Amino acid sequence: MIECYCAATANSQKATMMLEECGVAHERRIVDLASGEQGSPAHLERNPAGAVPVIVDSDGPNGEPITVSQSLAICLYVAKKSGKLLPEDPRLHARTMQWSAFGASDLAACATALYLLSRPGDEQERALEIVSGRLTRHLAVLDGQLAGRDYVAGDFTMADVMIYPTLLPPFVDDVLRRGPSFANIEAWLKRMAGRPAIARGM
Ligand SMILES: N[C@@H](CCC(=O)N[C@@H](CS)C(=O)NCC(=O)O)C(=O)O
Numbered sequence: 438m439i440e441c442y443c444a445a446t447a448n449s450q451k452a453t454m455m456l457e458e459c460g461v462a463h464e465r466r467i468v469d470l471a472s473g474e475q476g477s478p479a480h481l482e483r484n485p486a487g488a489v490p491v492i493v494d495s496d497g498p499n500g501e502p503i504t505v506s507q508s509l510a511i512c513l514y515v516a517k518k519s520g521k522l523l524p525e526d527p528r529l530h531a532r533t534m535q536w537s538a539f540g541a542s543d544l545a546a547c548a549t550a551l552y553l554l555s556r557p558g559d560e561q562e563r564a565l566e567i568v569s570g571r572l573t574r575h576l577a578v579l580d581g582q583l584a585g586r587d588y589v590a591g592d593f594t595m596a597d598v599m600i601y602p603t604l605l606p607p608f609v610d611d612v613l614r615r616g617p618s619f620a621n622i623e624a625w626l627k628r629m630a631g632r633p634a635i636a637r638g639m
Contacts, residue, residue: 440464441453488506492511508541576619
């Protein structure tokens with residue numbers, strides 16, 4: 438059985454719509470964002486980023502429980518578990534991944550930024566504070582993930598490639614330099630920079 442920790446938000450709806458469309462048995466566990474439940478120790482245990490959606494599958498790989506956050510990763514997990522909505526044909530697979538990444542990154546980032554920056558009462562300074570606060574929170578999560586690991590998922594994977602360039606100047610450089618220090622990220626940045634193929638890809 439899959440428990441889906443969610444709220445009435447777009448990212449949660451990606452997870453619950455996918456679970457419904459794929460006919461995967463699940464139960465919704467509503468996280469009360471207004472009261473800050475996403476920051477409770479129980480939820481942070483599920484997702485150190487303090488965000489929804491999160492799924493907990495008691496019957497994960499090899500019958501072992503697994504917890505997955507990030508709506509794109511959840512949708513991929515559900516697609517693979519059910520064998521639905523992720524075509525195997527290489528062309529259709531690539532196209533499906535292209536548009537999934539578009540939804541999860543470009544589109545979601547713009548829509549979220551617009552939402553944060555246009556809330557009534559938020560002056561630009563306050564908006565910048567909100568966005569850099571969120572970025573710092575994401576960096577803290579990444580730093581925690583890199584503790585005791587050479588790379589984001591343990592071994593070097595596509596996930597490192599998906600994250601590394603965004604952390605290079607000029608994007609989040611300022612937050613990295615002026616904010617709290619993230620020793621694990623700094624070490625990983627050096628490790629990444631030392632990979633000849635990464636250097637060639639710059
Ligand atoms: N990239 C993540 C974003 C998750 C996210 O930001 N969730 C929001 C709701 S849409 C949340 O939980 N916000 C609570 C908070 O920031 O305190 C995903 O796709 O799942």
